[in-house]
Amino acid sequence: ATVIVRVVRMTLERAECSIVAVGDTALSEKFRGVIRRQDVRFFEVDKVRMVDSFRVGDFVRAQVLANGEHGSYVLSTALADTLGVVLARSAAGGLLEPISWQYMKCSLTAAKEKRKVARPV
Numbered sequence: 001a002t003v004i005v006r007v008v009r010m011t012l013e014r015a016e017c018s019i020v021a022v023g024d025t026a027l028s029e030k031f032r033g034v035i036r037r038q039d040v041r042f043f044e045v046d047k048v049r050m051v052d053s054f055r056v057g058d059f060v061r062a063q064v065l066a067n068g069e070h071g072s073y074v075l076s077t078a079l080a081d082t083l084g085v086v087l088a089r090s091a092a093g094g095l096l097e098p099i100s101w102q103y104m105k106c107s108l109t110a111a112k113e114k115r116k117v118a119r120p121v
Contacts, residue, residue, distance in 0.1 A: 004086070005033050005075065007058045013037050015054045017062075017075065032072035035062060039076035040116055052102075053077075053116040059087040061118050077116055084118035 005017035019031040040048045054060060061083050062075040077083040081101065088096040094108030098117045105112055 001064045002083075003033065003062055003064060003073075003075065005035075005060050005062055007054045007056050007060060010050055010054065010056055012050060015050060015060075016072075017060065019073065020059070032070075033062070033064075033075045034068055034072055035060070035075045035077060039065065039074070039078050042078040052114040054085060055088065055113075055115075057089060058085050058115070060084060061086050077118075081119040082121050084116040086118045088113075088115060 001022055003019050004021040005019050007015050008018050009016040015035040017033040019027060019033050021027060037048050037050055038045050040053050062077050063079045063083060065074040065076050068074040090096050090106035090113055092106055092109045094106040096104035096113060097107060099105045101117050102114055103112045104115050104117055
């Protein structure tokens, strides 16, 4: 299933998320998910830096891979170019707009920030 998640915590190896929707259906219950470093993209996996892919507060479209530990779900953004960050705010507080698969631009300052950007659908 494809889900929309909000990143709630970052480490060097994973992004911990709260699942907010499955497909087009918003959830009232809280479900947890995790995007591991090896599941961000399918190429140059060893070069992935989590801080260049996601930030706390980002909304991300991801694919559910499996049930994980402690009731969480293992998620991936590597299976399609439509998976990745779909909505985010910049360090300055402006909305980020996608400009490539790895950069978004701040609507206030025009500064670029790195993300694993989802191709718009």
